[in-house]
Structure formats: structure tokens, C-alpha cells
Amino acid sequence: MPDPLPWHARMFSDGGLRARVLTALVLAPLAISGVLWLPSFWFALLFGVVLCYAIWEWTRVIGVRDRRLRALAVIVNGTIMATLLWLDPAPWLLPLAWVGVAWWVLAIFWLRAFDFGSEPTRLNREIKMLVGGVMVVPAWVAAWMIHREPVAGPWWTLFVLVLIWVADVSAYFAGRSFGQHKLAPRISPGKTREGVYGALAGTVLFAAMAGWLIEPVPVGHGLLILLATVTVLFSIVGDLFESLIKRQSNLKDSGSLLPGHGGMLDRIDSVLAALPIFVCGRFLIGL
DSSP states (O other): OOOSSOHHHHHHTOHHHHHHHHHHHHHHHHHHHHHHHSOHHHHHHHHHHHHHHHHHHHHHHTTOOOHHHHHHHHHHHHHHHHHHHHHOOHHHHHHHHHHHHHHHHHHHHHHHSTTTTOSOOHHHHHHHHHHHHHHHHHHHHHHHHHHTOTTTHHHHHHHHHHHHHHHHHHHHHHHHHHOOSEEETTTEEEEEHHHHHHHHHHHHHHHHHHHHHHSOOTTOHHHHHHHHHHHHHHHHHHHHHHHHHHHHTTOSOSOSSBTTTBSHHHHHHHHHHHHHHHHHHHHHHTO
């Protein structure tokens, strides 16, 4: 029997959606305020704390049970970020961001090799432990690099974050409304190709409007829209990769910190991929 409710009523009757919206209404103003008003040092420090918590969740996702080892992973990655913040080695920052780009390209091949690293062996856990650092540190470096730019750094940082939020929301509603064809059923059965198309449509609209508002774009809006599109495509890779690792560990969420979203890592997996792609892409096109 057909559902008598229209599609928009069905979506907003979803308790999970309500929890997501309520959590976003609390977190979004905090995130926006932090990005726009905190000095870059304090922004980098706070973002580093968030990423350290994400590493704590990551160690759980990959099957590390020893809390001392999990804490050690947090300390190592936190120390790397703190040392970079203290030394401020400007010539090293862009190469470190490029490490993130290289990793996310490799992650595409991991997604295709579905069973790679799936066995709960010590070697696989060690590989995934290293991957956690390669996911987190370059993303932190990229966020710090863009935020500290003298002209419109905080606004470009916010651009990346809102870009991913817009893509995520657009994908959610497009997938729920029109989703028919699975994107990667073995990895994340809920994601559809129609959701990706919705994300890309939202990306183009947002990038066209927001890029013009931030500052005149010397290379033209076309390249900015192209960069935003590539950034969002890689953000989907980030989302799928975390989903793959959770599926290998038989977990639904990385944690339960954020109602409707799961853990912190579930919320920022896309951002971890988007940040180095966007920052290095801006460098390539001279934006």
C-alpha cells in the first residue's frame, strides 16, 4: 500500500533526521563562531583537540582494544600537531597538505579493493593506525594554512565547511527523494547515485554564490566551481572510506557523541578529505 504522506512529510517524520537537525542547530553556530572569530592559533589548537578526539574514535573503529595504545595514538598525533603549531615551519605546511591529497587518491584504490585490510590482524591494525594519522594531520595543516591567510582566510575556511554541509544536506534529501541506484552497496547501502547528483547540484549553486561574496575571484568562478566539485567528490571518498572501515569492523558509528550523527569522526570524515584537496587545489589554480 502506498505511503499516504508526501515525501517531505515522510522525511521530517524521521526521528533520525530530527536528531541530526537539532544537533546541527547547536553545533553550527559554535563552529561558525570559532572559524570567524578565533585567532588562527586558537582555531588551530581547538581544531587539533577535535581531531585528537577523532583519532580516539578511529582507534576504536579499527579494533584497538587496549586503551593505553589508543591514548598513545592520540598523544602521538596531538604532539605532531602541537609541534607544528609551535615551530610554525611555513615551508613544510604545503607539502604536508599534499600528503593528504596523495592519501585520498590512494584511498580510492582501497575502496575498490573492498577486502583489503579486513582481517583483524596486528599488521592491518598497524596500517590503519598509520592511516589515521595521514587522514588527520594533513587535514589539520590545511585548515590552519587557509585560516591564517591575511585577507579572507577565516571566510575561505568557512567556505569549505559550509560547502561540505551543503553537499551533505543536498545528498541526503536527493537520496531520500529520488534515490534508486546504489552508489557502493557493499560499503554503504544507504548512499545512492542520485544523492551524489544532488550533492553536486548543491555544490555548484553554493560555490557560484559564496565565491562571489567572499572576494573577487581572479581565475573566474568557473575554476572555483570546478575546485568545489572536485573537493566534494573527494569528501564522498572520505565518507565512504570511513564507512568501509566501520563495515570491516562490524560497527555502525564511530561513537555516540553527537545525536543523529554518531561520533565525531562520523561528522568530520568528509571534511578530513575535503580540506587538503581544497587547499592544494587553490594553490594549483592560483586562487
